[in-house]
Amino acid sequence: MSSGPFYLGFDLSTQQLKAIVISSNLAVISEAKVDFDADFRTKYGTKKGVRINEDEGEVYQPIAMWVEAVDLVLARLHEKGCPMGQIKGVSGSGQQHSSVYWNSDAETALKSLNPRHTLLEQLGGVFAYEFAPNWQDHSTQNECDDFDVHLGNPQKLADVSGSAAHHRFTGTQILRMRRRRPQVYEATARISLCSSFLASVFLGSIAPFDISDVTGMNLWDISAETWNEKLLGLTAGGKEGIPALRKKLGEVPTDGGVILGTVSPYFTQRFGFSEDCRITAFTGDNPATILCLPLRPLDAIVSLGTSSTFLMNTPNYKPDPSYHFMNHPTTKGHYMFMLCYKNGGLAREKVRDALPKLAADEKDLWASFNKSVLETPPLDVHKDGDPAKLGLYFPLPEIVPNVQAGTWRYTHNGSSLTEYSASSKLGWTSQADARIIVESQALSMRLRSQNLVSAIPGQPELPAQPRRIYLVGGGSLNPAIARAFGDVLGGAEGVYRLDVGGNACALGGAYKALWACERGDGDRLQSFDELIGARWKEEGNVQKVDDGYREREYKRYGDVLDAFEEMESRVLSVAKN
């Protein structure tokens, strides 16, 4: 094992709490995780990590479950022999947008944690609301409507805050909390995001928001680097409510590498952390993902977790209501471009579960799904003249585009788009669905990112496309998905999978802790890219899993992009009527 110092990164995602420990030279030393459904079974009443109130569109998670998971994941790291005493810095990530409402006892309780008792025993009573709205929550349509008009229109809101109003964005969630549960809003002393909640537990004091994660709230003015007064007024119910809301939100340090303090004595005494182990700002899971490798402009990351996201690092701020721009978590003047789909992993699982079972499925849950994807030709066009198949598979209401749940199947014969009907002579098998859902997710990403890609320097003969596509998240383990994403999205240098693919956000968190602790200062201050870029080696960290750009396929999918867009608008216009 390498010798210390070591750095610890967390990821508090929808279904799990993951931890990863790395050395200064970026070697992975130890990993552990808690899976909410598997480890806590029925204790918290969650399914796929969340609870749902269908009537109101609320999707939420018990905070007690997160609190209990912190002790458990650390106990697991400890049992594995992880040298806790040599951990010099801690950071991490949390699912974005999710909010925690602390009451006025919280600060004192965090400061006086007793290592002889569990966190859960001591933090049970410090929340004004015992649940955290999950990013899949869609209870805030009225609040989104209010946000979208408050600065004039959705584009103006996107210009200021990086995004138009979204159900899961924290500003709309806080506004709904004030309207729907005014007693909770009143009793709330501080509000955290999931990321700053986790940082607070380690710090033993309520931690500020991170400069990147704060841009997932619809409240932060990105260019002014401060809260937007008008949006605070809307959320607080008028000008007079703004000071109280500001207090709940706190100050936001603009430096992503800020050291917040040292670890709470609870962790030194209970798990053997060193007293000088430093806590740095925790960020969102997507911002942390772009920190898991030195990501150049024109590289793209596709995260295939519960949600699917498409991420790029760019110096160009070009906000639009249909996607998100967020502050880069470490690099001032850079932004994270993001598309976020609610129907990612769970939608693919639904299609997978409808397939006829194969013997191979006993060993690999994805065997029949993968066979179907690989044996179905692009767009299910078996021979010249067959129409292309296009579909949208949204078991949950979708974010991109903002449409209700449903499944839609269309065919396109080169000039016209027709809704598929079961009575059509043309067959549409469940095997075709496997290929079409994966293509559809990638086509949506290609459609919306086309203005961000350009010709690759040194390869002017290639059409504009990402240079590399990196796959991360649970679905990155899947070779058939890698192949189909390469077919649709290209990737001039290929499609790569991160070796800790399911743990990319936690790894990005660990790199952030390392950078914050070792970046130096004054004239010797190193940027994240300089520090991590100099230590990061491709070998052992990423594997090429697909060639990416194939001229014929890339063109074939390019030819149906307009039809795909048209299918989305038809679905949207029917949904609106």
Ligand SMILES: Nc1ncnc2c1ncn2[C@@H]1O[C@H](COP(=O)(O)OP(=O)(O)O)[C@@H](O)[C@H]1O
């Ligand atoms: N071999 C695989 N093929 C496709 N999807 C997979 C595979 N293994 C895991 N997954 C998907 O990964 C998802 C979990 O990914 P993960 O990144 O851990 O999620 P999260 O961070 O949202 O909790 C599951 O919903 C599952 O559908």
Ligand SMILES: O=C(CO)[C@@H](O)[C@H](O)COP(=O)(O)O
């Ligand atoms: O809402 C978003 C991004 O805007 C989601 O990407 C969440 O950040 C959670 O993602 P998982 O990692 O749990 O899938």
